[in-house]
Amino acid sequence: MTFSRTTAVAGIASAAAIGLLLTGCTSAGNASDDGGDTELTVTTFGTFGYDDLYAQYESDHPGVTIKATNIDTGGNARTDLFTKLAAGSGVSDVVALEEGWLGSVMEVSDQFVDLNDFGGADIASRWVPWKLDQGTDADGRLIGYGTDIGPQGLCYNAPLFEAAGLPSDRASVAELFGGDDATWEEYFDLGRQYQAATGKAWFDQPSFVWNSMVNQLPEGYYTSDGELNIEGNADLEERWGWLTQGVADGLSAQQARWDWGGGKGFVDGSFATFVCPGWMLGVLQGNTESGGGSAATGWDFADVFPGGASNWGGAFLAVPATSEHQAQAAELAAWLTEPAQQVAQFEAAGTFPSTTEAQETLAADATPNEFFQGAPVGAILAERAQGVEAQFKGPNDSVIQENVFQAVLDRVDTGELNAETGWAEALKLTDELVDQ
Template identity: 65%
Template sequence: MNTRARRRILTTVAVASVSALALAGCSAAADGDTPGGNADEDVTLTITTFGTFGYEDLYKQYEEENPNVTIEATNIDTGGNARTDTFTKIGAGGGLSDIVAIEEGWLGEIMGVSDLFVDLRDYGIEDRKDDWLEWKYDQGTDADGRVIGYGTDIGPSGICYNGPAFEAAGLPSDRESVAELLNGDWENYFKVGQEYTDKTGKAWYDHSGFVWNSMVNQLDEGYYTADGELNVEGNAELKERFELLGAATEGGQSAAEAAWDWNGGKSFVDSSFATFVCPGWMLGNIAGKLESGGGDASTGWDFADAFPGGPTNWGGSFLTVPESSEHKEAAAALADWLTQPDQQIKQSTAAGNFPSTIKAQEDIAAAAAPNELFNDAPTGAILAERAKGVVAQFKGTDDSVIQENVFGPPLSALDRGETDTNGAWEQALTLLNELVD
């Protein structure tokens, strides 16, 4: 771990641990001898999620089945903003909800302060270990063997594409033909993209940042090696992919969209771009933006069983219970319930994401339910295919910082034509040394 990251985490631990101990004392006084108090007592549980989790109906169901429980939910717009919120509260020594959703991209940073979160083995999570994909369960386990996260979803990825846009370029638009067209490596994806851009004068993908994240996640080792060493400077494989993306962007394939905005969703409606990298959880985000931009099923978006370079995982989350919670047992019970296979299936239906429990995956694959907004594509079944062979990449302490704050600004400048590929790479290395080393 680099010196700056170590200093930051140690400072956070020092501040937050004192608060956690103080709050733990208050918790014991409030709840009695058991971690969550009397199970029949009225309790209000707070939970913080982000993006599109699809929990709204599940909250109502849980309250109906447990009339003594009231759930107060907060949803933050993006995972990046949720990270800021979580670490701001940790640094301030308080304010975390009873349940906090953690995103895979900053899980490594959370592991640096994992003692601020409950060891879920104390609440029976080991009895459910075989529910999850092995690597998902292992992701939520710290270096001391403490399990701090109930796995929610994972992020196998396919390609979302706009059928009418493909037809305008003379490209096939049916799902099977598009999958055949785009199955291959990234060079093939960008080759088809250049053909599309040259014929239509429009962009192939929304912006370089999301494509870059997918390209990095596909590597055996990304910004960090598997043993936690920084892995950017001198990484020939990483730079080769950056140059491949840079050439495509310089060729006009990027729409230079603002991440998470897409012109209020209108860019999904007016054919500003033709393809979109789509981990399962992104389907819910697209659905919301498409509708807010005035689009619907007739807009022509579809989902292909293909991804450049093969299987990859982008994202996925966990539910944690901070040590500062005054209702640990009740919070763990709710988090456990929300991540059971039956609930993960309902979450997937509501949010479009893909579950991390094996039974839920199997049931969704077998159902092959059509997704109306994506031309009746069986998105769940497709994601089940895309999940085969996926193993999540190790994420180091500053992984999300590197993705968003080191590579984000240079790629945005490249999208806007304010720099070239070499300039963007050098800018990224400069920011890396400023923000991480």
């Protein structure tokens, strides 16, 4: 699903992680050491945490200059990429691809180089298998090196929980929601209990909750063989019912996505829980601080998630066929996605690694995060990554999420539509916007 990384996580660095960065292995090949000057262009979106890594790469590769462009959101990055692909020019040497629109990229995968031609096959064991599979097209061409994945835990505000008479320490909160058996039904029931005790909302707005629900299903908007999978989908309809009933019961704070009143929604007690893939931790912290809050605001991160393992987001680095520096670009993409660099990326942006070595580093590193009340966020995310599997994303997955369900849920959130009329409107919009 399309997402936005808007602010980096601070203070996650550890001695183990820094050591891995300093001793990280070199990437396949050494294509940039050709004695000439090369400018490599890179386009990412949101916050990838690459600025220091760019500087390190330039220092280690004399003659190479990186010209970086960052687009604010994944949705806008998708538009930028496909506009330039259609024009046949203007695409950067290295471009970030988002998981939610990877399906549409795979329809034009011949416009990207096969990274196996530049040493990709030699480093394939770096990644968890499903991430590698996601970046491989139907012809077996590896078009994207995996950056991060998005295992989810639950963010919650401890003082707000205490005010409602709920336990607030991480272990007790995980148990409160059901631990390994946590369900969405229990999540909404606890929300109604919280709302009755405080008169306040439980979550910020419904579309992020919906996104999380859809992502943890074995099949989402598409079946695994690429067929549209919305109308008559009992799993989706059941979750739609839970969520829209929660909205009707006053559990939504009706916040604006990616804004939250300039971050004030995280500070003023507007809502008590927030769904958190790893990259969202930085979003929460940055917006809390923008809204005038700090660690004292009381946000924490629990090793639990309703419905079990869920992955929201994740990206890849690809090299377009139009690049005039394909070998050098492939080398840069390989280096940026090495385990050492993925740990550094996590430190800078909270993005959880897709390489097994980096995951193991963070799993063993229980460094407390000061903003999240000392939570060992790396170790928690490593635990939450257990059981995550790739969900097939069809060519219009991000269109369905943003222009169908996100748009309809906004209208449900304001009371313009209810559960029944909202579902009907979603089916109508799908018919209008998606080729079937």
